Amino acid sequence: MTDNDILLWDETLFKDLSVLEPDYLPEYFPHRDSQLDALKFALKPALRSVRPLNCLLVGPPGTGKTSAVMKIFKEVEAHAPNVVVVKVNCQIDSTRFAVISRIYRKIFGISPPNSGIAFRKIFEKVVNFLISSEKVLLVALDDLNYLCYEGGHTNEVMYSLLRAHEQYPGVKIGITGIVNDTSDLYCIDSRVNSIFLPEEIPFPKYENAEILDILKDRIKYGFYPKVISDELLKLVVSYVEKTGDLRIGIDLLKRSGFNAERRGNRTISYEDVEKAYEASKLLHLCRGISLLSYPEKRLLELIARKGEIHAGELYKSFHELTHLGYTRFYGIVNRLQMLNYVDADFSGKGQRGRTRIIKTKYETEDILNCLERS
Numbered sequence: 372m373t374d375n376d377i378l379l380w381d382e383t384l385f386k387d388l389s390v391l392e393p394d395y396l397p398e399y400f401p402h403r404d405s406q407l408d409a410l411k412f413a414l415k416p417a418l419r420s421v422r423p424l425n426c427l428l429v430g431p432p433g434t435g436k437t438s439a440v441m442k443i444f445k446e447v448e449a450h451a452p453n454v455v456v457v458k459v460n461c462q463i464d465s466t467r468f469a470v471i472s473r474i475y476r477k478i479f480g481i482s483p484p485n486s487g488i489a490f491r492k493i494f495e496k497v498v499n500f501l502i503s504s505e506k507v508l509l510v511a512l513d514d515l516n517y518l519c520y521e522g523g524h525t526n527e528v529m530y531s532l533l534r535a536h537e538q539y540p541g542v543k544i545g546i547t548g549i550v551n552d553t554s555d556l557y558c559i560d561s562r563v564n565s566i567f568l569p570e571e572i573p574f575p576k577y578e579n580a581e582i583l584d585i586l587k588d589r590i591k592y593g594f595y596p597k598v599i600s601d602e603l604l605k606l607v608v609s610y611v612e613k614t615g616d617l618r619i620g621i622d623l624l625k626r627s628g629f630n631a632e633r634r635g636n637r638t639i640s641y642e643d644v645e646k647a648y649e650a651s652k653l654l655h656l657c658r659g660i661s662l663l664s665y666p667e668k669r670l671l672e673l674i675a676r677k678g679e680i681h682a683g684e685l686y687k688s689f690h691e692l693t694h695l696g697y698t699r700f701y702g703i704v705n706r707l708q709m710l711n712y713v714d715a716d717f718s719g720k721g722q723r724g725r726t727r728i729i730k731t732k733y734e735t736e737d738i739l740n741c742l743e744r745s
């Protein structure tokens with residue numbers, strides 16, 4: 372090691388750390404052209420003051436759904452003074468009152484009076500503003516499934532927004548829903564379902580070459596030259612590929628950089644990446660787990676505590692805990708399996724034929740840690 376390899380105490384490997392922050396909206400946003408086009412097509416009528424199409428963005432975490440909407444909303448906001456765009460993070464604003472308040476704040480620049488005022492009242496103020504100012508409202512409901520958890524909120528929010536033009540002639544509202552999977556819309560009732568017929572826009576997992584391309588761009592702007600070698604970048608990509616969650620890749624780069632800095636070194640080493648992965652992999656798991664519904668979390672917890680459990684025994688505990696029936700139980704087991712948290716095998720053992728054994732695919736401790744944080 373030469374002196375040149377050693378970092379002085381006030382030096383850094385990062386040219387621009389903000390490029391590696393999770394909410395950074397990059398200029399370069401490749402491999403999502405068809406999704407961006409579909410979104411533009413659906414929202415375009417708004418620019419001509421016509422009610423736009425409703426959309427549903429569907430795809431696993433870290434596939435660019437939120438960023439895609441933010442990019443389009445930013446463009447609309449810059450070019451269309453007749454359109455109001457509001458992105459609601461339903462994980463934060465998870466009740467009908469919170470959602471409509473968020474919209475109200477964007478329009479009026481102040482919070483609605485929060486004591487004793489009903490959803491309907493605030494909604495009417497929003498609608499009256501839209502009519503009198505002849506503006507179109509585009510609402511993105513990000514991680515829409517969160518509205519399901521506290522019962523009824525999704526239906527009232529969606530129904531009000533979707534039916535607004537019938538109840539208040541002249542009002543124009545478009546909804547863009549964002550979910551990980553269409554089963555996230557389980558709580559939507561038939562009343563809403565019959566009028567919410569969105570353009571579905573799929574966001575598939577990124578492939579190896581796409582991940583590499585996107586991360587290279589972040590490295591170019593985030594780090595000084597030669598901080599990470601091509602080999603180590605490949606290692607990072609291979610970690611991202613396991614889950615397809617780009618957020619992990621960006622987080623891994625940042626943490627690896629910090630690890631190298633902590634050692635006072637100018638370049639990232641293999642150990643820096645490995646160590647970073649221990650933390651970053653939990654990021655994906657915890658984010659995924661935080662997006663589960665309450666009964667899904669409880670079932671995952673039951674499985675994790677046992678490590679491995681027979682379906683019958685599991686159902687019994689689950690039912691005692693949540694009072695939910697077999698159909699929901701079966702649906703949730705399948706969902707957890709599809710999300711890769713559990714394996715549900717049929718073993719040939721046992722006298723009464725095949726028994727379903729359900730096992731976790733992660734360390735019990737990691738799952739319980741994430742559940743505790745969520």
Ligand SMILES: Nc1ncnc2c1ncn2[C@@H]1O[C@H](COP(=O)(O)OP(=O)(O)O)[C@@H](O)[C@H]1O
Nearest residue numbers: 393400401432433434435436437438585617618
């Ligand atoms: N096509 C892309 N090009 C550049 N960065 C991307 C792309 N897709 C996703 N990202 C980045 O990956 C991270 C996760 O994206 P995000 O839009 O939050 O995903 P999702 O909403 O699907 O979970 C963000 O930091 C985002 O900037």
Ligand SMILES: [Mg+2]
Nearest residue numbers: 436437438513
């Ligand atoms: Mg998102």
